[in-house]
Amino acid sequence: MKPFEQRGHAILKRLPKNAVVAEIGVLMGVLSEYLLSRRPDIKIFMVDNWQTADKQPAAYKATGDDHALHADPARVASHRSQAESRAKRFAGRAIIVPVSSIEAATTIADGSLDLVFLDADHSYDAVRADLSAWLPKVKAGGWIGGHDFENPDPRFRFGVCQAVDEWADAAGRVIETDLNYTWFARV
Numbered sequence: 014m015k016p017f018e019q020r021g022h023a024i025l026k027r028l029p030k031n032a033v034v035a036e037i038g039v040l041m042g043v044l045s046e047y048l049l050s051r052r053p054d055i056k057i058f059m060v061d062n063w064q065t066a067d068k069q070p071a072a073y074k075a076t077g078d079d080h081a082l083h084a085d086p087a088r089v090a091s092h093r094s095q096a097e098s099r100a101k102r103f104a105g106r107a108i109i110v111p112v113s114s115i116e117a118a119t120t121i122a123d124g125s126l127d128l129v130f131l132d133a134d135h136s137y138d139a140v141r142a143d144l145s146a147w148l149p150k151v152k153a154g155g156w157i158g159g160h161d162f163e164n165p166d167p168r169f170r171f172g173v174c175q176a177v178d179e180w181a182d183a184a185g186r187v188i189e190t191d192l193n194y195t196w197f198a199r200v
């Protein structure tokens with residue numbers, strides 16, 4: 014399996030019938046496409062703000078993550094148009110939300126999601142902010158999770174692990190890890 018298929022597999026096995034999902038940070042929409050094509054019953058909010066490096070937060074750029082460092086507007090626009098094209102294949106089930114994670118969360122009803130997958134800005138403060146913005150959106154018994162937990166790549170490892178571990182300890186939640194550095198916790 015390719016890495017995005019591994020992430021997809023880890024998500025799919027946790028989805029109930031007719032699940033409503035939010036993927037936070039979709040890049041070109043490859044993971045959402047994988048999920049939507051395998052599960053005709055689900056709906057996904059595809060959240061990404063597709064910004065060039067000059068508009069990215071300093072802490073995100075400091076992680077060294079390539080996605081924070083794209084200087085070429087054409088490249089970022091191409092990521093967005095690829096995600097939009099993929100979403101079009103699943104009309105009514107793929108909803109592009111082209112704003113920042115925190116702003117997107119304000120547009121989603123509390124307790125309405127079965128699973129949120131955090132894969133945007135991996136700096137410590139951003140992961141904390143994403144957790145606090147998106148947790149209320151998940152139904153009781155649903156899942157919050159994300160990518161790059163315990164990834165040995167230092168660009169991703171520290172912010173995600175620290176923020177997720179601190180939240181889990183404080184909230185008394187158990188973290189399950191799965192394929193391709195994914196993590197999940199029951200809400």
Ligand SMILES: C[S@@+](CC[C@H](N)C(=O)[O-])C[C@H]1O[C@@H](n2cnc3c(N)ncnc32)[C@H](O)[C@@H]1O
Pocket residue numbers: 017020036037038039040041042043044060061062063064080092112113114115132133134
């Ligand atoms: C690692 S990529 C996502 C990969 C995707 N989840 C996948 O599995 O194919 C990270 C994405 O997060 C987006 N992103 C970063 N910070 C964001 C923020 N604050 N709000 C929304 N999207 C953000 C970036 O534009 C980038 O496209």
